[in-house]
Amino acid sequence: MHPVSINDLKLGETYFVRRRGSEVLHHALLMQDRVDMNTGRKQFYVHYDGCDRRLDEWIDSERIYMDCASQVESSTKPTRIRKRRLEEDYDLLSAQGPEDFNESKILEKEHEQVTKVKHIEWIRYGCYKIYTWYFSPYPDDFGKASNLFVCDYCMKYMKYERSYRTHLHECKMRKPPGIEIYKHKDLAIYEVHGDENKIYCQCLCLLAKLFLDHKTLYFDVEPFVFYVLCQVDTDGSHMVGFFSKENGNLDGNNLACICILPPFQRCGYGKLLIQLSYELTKREGKFGSPEKPLSDLGRISYISYWSWVLIEALRKSNMVIISELSKQSGIDPKDIIDAICDLKLMQYWNGEDVLYITPKILEECRKLRIIKEPRLILRARSLRFGYFKIIVLLTIDAIFFRITPIIFDLVVVFTDC
Structure with missing residues (x-):
């Protein structure tokens, strides 16, 4: 195995590549090339075989190696x-x-x-340098820059550090626009309406797209409400994540998109926002579900949360009716069923689909890695409503035709046997 001359590299071919921060070599497909604006050196955009696109990156030719056997094999067999x-x-x-x-x-x-190709490799956000995961359609030359600087107050983006430093001194915003609807310790949540704060919400969506693969909401933000989670310090409220919700959604979706920036993941913020989405749904007297399909990380978070709600309900009562649990939690009955199936707890008993669970089975479920109590519990009493825009729509109420009877008949039985 040996380094490859830059003149011998061909787009569409597979090579061994040394990943950033590692000495291990991986098979990678060369997808595109460019000349770096800062160094003037030729770079190649690579996709690592068998890995998610979030790991794709621009690299110098010094990190690319050739294995003679693999070259022959790659020319005759598909990767x-x-x-x-x-x-x-x-x-x-x-x-x-x-x-x-x-x-x-x-x-x-x-x-x-x-x-397929992300041009922006990293962003400066507050005091963090964050490597991006996916392409985002920033306009004009901003989308082709190798890095951006983003204000963590107003979400404005810049190409140059000098402009960024100047902006930080001039920016008057110290919190998101909109209404603060929740405050507990050093966390605050703001309700921001897309039609009233269009530029802020568009910038928020462009930032989120750097870390979400299939997000398509970039510029048409008017029909959406954004719930923005912030860490609060003496300087102001710094955005760490958000979720969006469409006004007047007829499909029962209580969440359109959710994003927690990478430096703030694994802190419990995602499940805190999930709890908020269901609390808002309950206060509207409904049950809801996130917009499908979910991302891989989103599905893990939701299945974990649904399973936790189910297991906690079983722990507190010897009988749980799915429709009642749905009313109490705001979770769509079909999502509760998904959690049950994911845990492989569904059984057929006495002519009905039921869960038949002993204390031992319940304890084993609680030990599963996926079922974890949220690190942060939403304090519902601290939640203050902003305001909801009433959208009057003339439509046929077909909700009961979309729910199968078996969901409302499903009974969860918990015994001491």
């Missing part, structure tokens, strides 16, 4: 990622008719082509 894409294309073609296939395939390919 794993190419083989997987071919299999996925075949599965999609088999599952859909010609019209559905063509339309969905075109949209999928368009999204892939537009977002």
Whole structure:
């Protein structure tokens, strides 16, 4: 194995690449090249075989190596990622008719082509240097810059550190626009309406897209309300994450998008916002569900939260009716069923679908890694309503036709046997 001359590198070929911060070599596909504006050196954009796109990065040629055997093999056999894409294309073609296939395939390919290369490698956000995960459609030359500087108060973005430093001295904002609806210790949550604070919300969405793969809301923010979570110190309120919710959504979605910036993940902030989304839903007298499909990290958080709510309800009572648990928690009954199935607890008993759980099974469930009590518990009494815009829509109330009877008949039985 030996380094490759920059003149011998070919786009679309697979090489061994040394990843950032590691001496281990990985198979990677060369996707695009460019000349770095700061150094004037040629760089290559690589996708690591078998890894999520969030790990894609721009690298110098010194980190690329050639293995002679792999070169011969790669010319005759498809790489794993190419083989997987071919299999996925075949599965999609088999599952859909010609019209559905063509339309969905075109949209999928368009999204892939537009977002496959991320130009922005890292951002400066407050005191953090954050490496990005995905492409984000920042306008003009901002989207082609290798790095951006983002104000953690107003979300304004800049290409140059000098402009950023000047902006920090001139920026008058010390908290998000909108209404503070929750405050506990050093955390605050603000309700921000997209139609009243369009620029702020657009900047928020562009920032979030750097860490979300399939987010499509960038500029059409008017129909949405944003709930912005902040860490509060003596300088002001610094945004660490948010979720958005569409006004007047007819599909029962209580959350459209959720994002916690990487430096603030694993602090319990995601589940705190999930709790808030359900608390707002309960106060509206409804139950709700996040917009599907969920990202991989989003699904893990939601399944963990749904499972925790279910297990806690079982711990406190010897019988739990799914429809009642839905009213108490604001969780869509279908999502509770998903949690039950994910835990593999569904049984058929006496003509009904039930959960038949002993104290031993319950204790084993509570020990599962996925079922964790949230690090931060939302204090519902500290929640203050902002205001909701009433949207009057004339429509057929078909909600009861969308819920299968079995969900409301499902009973959870807990015995001492």
